[in-house]
Amino acid sequence: MKDYRIIFEKKGISKYISHLDLNRCMIRAIRRSGLPAWYTEGFHPHLYLMFPLALSLGTESICEVMDFRLTEELPPEEILEKLNSALPDGLHAVSVGEPHMQATDITAAEYLVKLSAPEIPDLKSVLENFLNQPEILIQKKTKKGLKEIDIKPMLTIKNIDMQEQNLFLTAILPAGNDGNLNINVLTDAFQNYADKPIFIKSACRTKIFSENYQDFF
Amino acid sequence: MLNPAIEAHLLDVQKPSRYTGGEIGQIVKDKSDIAVRFAFCFPDIYDVGMSHLGMKILYSLINERENYWCERVFAPWPDMEEIMRQEHILLYALESGDEIRNFDFIGFTLQYEMSYTNILNMLDLAGVPVLQKDRGEQIFPLVVGGGPCACNPEPIADFFDLFILGEGEEVNLELMDLYHKMHQEHASRSEFLKAAAQIEGIYVPSLYETAYHPDGTVKSITPLEHAPEKITKRVITDMNQVYYPEQVVIPFIEPIHDRVSVEVLRGCIRGCRFCQAGFLYRPFREKSAETVCRQGVALCENSGYDELSLSSLSTSDHSQIEQILDKLLEYTEQEHVNLSLPSLRIDNFSKSVLDKVTTIRKSGLTFAPEAGTQRLRDVINKNVTEEEVMRTCKIAFEGGYTTVKLYFMMGLPTETDEDIIGIADLAQKVVNLFYDMPDRAKGKLQVSISTATFVPKPFTPFEFEPQTEKAEILRKQQILKKAIKSKKIKASMHISDVSQMEAVLARGDRRICSVIYDAWKSGCKLDSWEEFFDASRWYAAFEKNHLDPSFYANRTRSYEELMPWDHIDYLVSKKFLIWENQKAHAAQTTPPCREYCAGCGANQCLGRPCF
Numbered sequence: 001m002k003d004y005r006i007i008f009e010k011k012g013i014s015k016y017i018s019h020l021d022l023n024r025c026m027i028r029a030i031r032r033s034g035l036p037a038w039y040t041e042g043f044h045p046h047l048y049l050m051f052p053l054a055l056s057l058g059t060e061s062i063c064e065v066m067d068f069r070l071t072e073e074l075p076p077e078e079i080l081e082k083l084n085s086a087l088p089d090g091l092h093a094v095s096v097g098e099p100h101m102q103a104t105d106i107t108a109a110e111y112l113v114k115l116s117a118p119e120i121p122d123l124k125s126v127l128e129n130f131l132n133q134p135e136i137l138i139q140k141k142t143k144k145g146l147k148e149i150d151i152k153p154m155l156t157i158k159n160i161d162m163q164e165q166n167l168f169l170t171a172i173l174p175a176g177n178d179g180n181l182n183i184n185v186l187t188d189a190f191q192n193y194a195d196k197p198i199f200i201k202s203a204c205r206t207k208i209f210s211e212n213y214q215d216f217f
Numbered sequence: 218m219l220n221p222a223i224e225a226h227l228l229d230v231q232k233p234s235r236y237t238g239g240e241i242g243q244i245v246k247d248k249s250d251i252a253v254r255f256a257f258c259f260p261d262i263y264d265v266g267m268s269h270l271g272m273k274i275l276y277s278l279i280n281e282r283e284n285y286w287c288e289r290v291f292a293p294w295p296d297m298e299e300i301m302r303q304e305h306i307l308l309y310a311l312e313s314g315d316e317i318r319n320f321d322f323i324g325f326t327l328q329y330e331m332s333y334t335n336i337l338n339m340l341d342l343a344g345v346p347v348l349q350k351d352r353g354e355q356i357f358p359l360v361v362g363g364g365p366c367a368c369n370p371e372p373i374a375d376f377f378d379l380f381i382l383g384e385g386e387e388v389n390l391e392l393m394d395l396y397h398k399m400h401q402e403h404a405s406r407s408e409f410l411k412a413a414a415q416i417e418g419i420y421v422p423s424l425y426e427t428a429y430h431p432d433g434t435v436k437s438i439t440p441l442e443h444a445p446e447k448i449t450k451r452v453i454t455d456m457n458q459v460y461y462p463e464q465v466v467i468p469f470i471e472p473i474h475d476r477v478s479v480e481v482l483r484g485c486i487r488g489c490r491f492c493q494a495g496f497l498y499r500p501f502r503e504k505s506a507e508t509v510c511r512q513g514v515a516l517c518e519n520s521g522y523d524e525l526s527l528s529s530l531s532t533s534d535h536s537q538i539e540q541i542l543d544k545l546l547e548y549t550e551q552e553h554v555n556l557s558l559p560s561l562r563i564d565n566f567s568k569s570v571l572d573k574v575t576t577i578r579k580s581g582l583t584f585a586p587e588a589g590t591q592r593l594r595d596v597i598n599k600n601v602t603e604e605e606v607m608r609t610c611k612i613a614f615e616g617g618y619t620t621v622k623l624y625f626m627m628g629l630p631t632e633t634d635e636d637i638i639g640i641a642d643l644a645q646k647v648v649n650l651f652y653d654m655p656d657r658a659k660g661k662l663q664v665s666i667s668t669a670t671f672v673p674k675p676f677t678p679f680e681f682e683p684q685t686e687k688a689e690i691l692r693k694q695q696i697l698k699k700a701i702k703s704k705k706i707k708a709s710m711h712i713s714d715v716s717q718m719e720a721v722l723a724r725g726d727r728r729i730c731s732v733i734y735d736a737w738k739s740g741c742k743l744d745s746w747e748e749f750f751d752a753s754r755w756y757a758a759f760e761k762n763h764l765d766p767s768f769y770a771n772r773t774r775s776y777e778e779l780m781p782w783d784h785i786d787y788l789v790s791k792k793f794l795i796w797e798n799q800k801a802h803a804a805q806t807t808p809p810c811r812e813y814c815a816g817c818g819a820n821q822c823l824g825r826p827c828f
Contacts, residue, residue: 013238020471058233090239
């Protein structure tokens with residue numbers, strides 16, 4: 001029995017697979033791959049599979065994490081090859097190894113967002129003005145109704161870069177058990193802030209961090 | 218290939234992967250190599266259609282041909298439909314993303330009557346004229362239909378170029394071959410239809426003329442242009458030789474039935490008189506145990522699914538069911554696959570079968586006694602006795618089950634109040650049985666009874682029968698409610714106008730086409746979804762066309778009356794149906810086919826007795 005952690009990409013149409021559906025999709029892929037998956041014991045044995053951090057529907061990623069167990073140790077290349085041969089378009093395993101950290105160690109994630117707004121001539125300064133506000137308030141749905149929260153303290157902006165018609169924003173947001181901010185919340189807030197339409201052309205998770213911005217693995 | 222216009226809106230709709238394609242198992246071909254393109258349309262949403270076994274079979278079958286390409290199409294959920302209409306996105310096939318209006322065939326599977334408005338809506342969304350007569354002389358797209366409801370295609374005849382009667386594995390390819398040839402010869406639509414009408418099992422409604430008596434019943438159905446007088450359904454004679462897919466498309470979202478299925482047999486030996494499928498799919502034919510096991514294992518291996526269903530009208534009637542289960546369980550237990558038998562019958566539900574299934578998964582048990590008293594069960598030829606119900610429940614309780622669902626129908630021919638009270642009595646006896654067992658399972662007992670309104674269907678011995686009117690059903694429901702004494706019995710009684718509409722559409726004639734058209738025009742769609750069905754729109758459509766739904770649903774039809782589907786031959790003879798109807802009224806049963814051949818006539822296609 002051996003634990004493995006897979007890093008995989010979720011790109012293209014696979015970004016429309018919801019988290020629950022991804023779980024079912026991966027179980028089937030592992031079963032098709034012929035890898036000797038480990039099943040839980042007990043009355044209803046099931047294939048052991050764990051995603052330490054969920055990804056919201058519509059966001060792409062180059063750094064998704066999936067943990068599973070094999071009944072025997074296999075060379076990493078063999079695991080990757082077998083799994084990739086069974087994955088649908090857009091899902092692709094890039095590396096595999098022994099997990100070093102716990103899901104609870106996750107603290108943050110980095111995203112790259114591509115935006116465009118044909119009706120806004122200087123999108124970069126509009127975004128900068130938006131981010132420079134003293135607070136960025138959003139409405140959050142809770143059990144007790146809508147609650148207003150300030151997301152500004154949660155944001156770490158790494159880079160803003162205009163390339164031709166597109167604006168690229170790299171931001172680090174809290175992720176994991178101690179607070180999570182969905183990238184869509186930030187982009188929605190920006191869309192609401194601007195008075196002209198802004199299009200989110202793509203959003204991609206590029207890194208998952210543990211404490212002190214160490215790469216999670 | 219996903220169209221960017223669609224992709225731009227995918228995050229605005231629920232379950233976007235309904236609309237993307239790209240699933241494992243989908244078949245993508247190079248368009249330049251393709252001679253004939255077939256859009257296989259399921260007239261309901263993706264979640265429903267992707268559960269349908271027939272589509273999986275025919276999709277793979279067509280795609281086995283190198284130069285034919287079959288793709289999948291489903292009805293969009295209203296959120297997506299709104300976007301499509303706003304953005305002028307035409308209905309497309311999932312594999313290529315291409316608009317289906319340019320396909321050679323647009324084929325609809327006709328699984329239930331309440332999907333008919335979806336067909337019109339999908340044609341409209343595709344930019345294809347809804348009415349056949351408006352499609353002009355260009356040979357494509359041909360709008361074709363098949364599946365169980367094609368047995369009475371008259372209510373939807375105006376919307377289709379042709380119907381495919383019976384099993385499609387052979388005739389679909391014959392039809393496509395003829396098209397391929399005639400398309401190359403630049404034939405027109407009407408030339409093609411005339412030629413197609415000569416293929417056995419192909420019904421071209423525009424080549425038939427219906428005349429009516431002054432009282433509204435059908436006077437005659439006359440073929441034109443040398444079309445055959447009778448159109449006979451197609452049957453596959455050897456279930457071990459017929460094509461069956463060993464890989465299927467695996468949806469990202471969870472469809473209604475999230476599993477792979479092996480069809481183990483076709484037809485049914487039981488002869489329940491209300492059951493249309495039991496007559497439509499005759500004669501009874503089995504796959505060998507070897508074939509079933511081989512196909513089941515291949516499907517699991519290729520798909521990665523962890524649930525395998527043995528599907529048919531009555532799986533436990535397979536003559537080798539024990540061998541099949543023994544052999545498959547060797548594989549499924551080792552590979553962590555759940556084996557499910559969705560259609561167990563109450564009377565031959567043996568302890569050993571139950572043991573085998575429970576080793577895999579425990580869930581509630583569902584039985585369908587259909588009627589509350591023995592007399593009425595004899596009338597409908599549901600050859601199940603109270604002792605059998607009790608014996609099965611006892612086995613189930615001993616096996617640790619604590620929930621039992623019992624399905625009944627209301628409004629069956631000859632039904633009295635006593636039969637209704639019998640439903641409550643039977644449920645009560647099940648409750649008593651549980652509490653009388655000293656070694657009963659721990660846990661709370663729940664006996665659920667569910668009643669549906671009986672809908673008389675063509676090609677059954679009850680095709681002559683009136684459907685019970687709504688007021689009378691409501692009265693009977695009250696009687697049942699009063700008769701239930703135990704809190705362990707939960708009754709769910711659906712009343713809806715859907716049943717009457719279903720009865721009209723099932724036994725309607727060609728005049729119903731304009732009712733369906735007007736109902737759709739006034740906004741009817743997704744009628745099988747409770748939240749969308751709107752009876753008032755349907756009634757308005759009847760009024761507009763000066764037609765009375767009760768003429769179709771609630772009238773007793775004489776044995777002599779010409780039925781709107783009498784030019785269509787499903788091999789079971791009318792004489793047999795009349796005889797069975799008479800026996801029903803005398804509360805006489807007919808034994809299962811395996812015990813005694815009742816002479817329905819379906820075996821004529823085999824050229825031998827069924828058993």
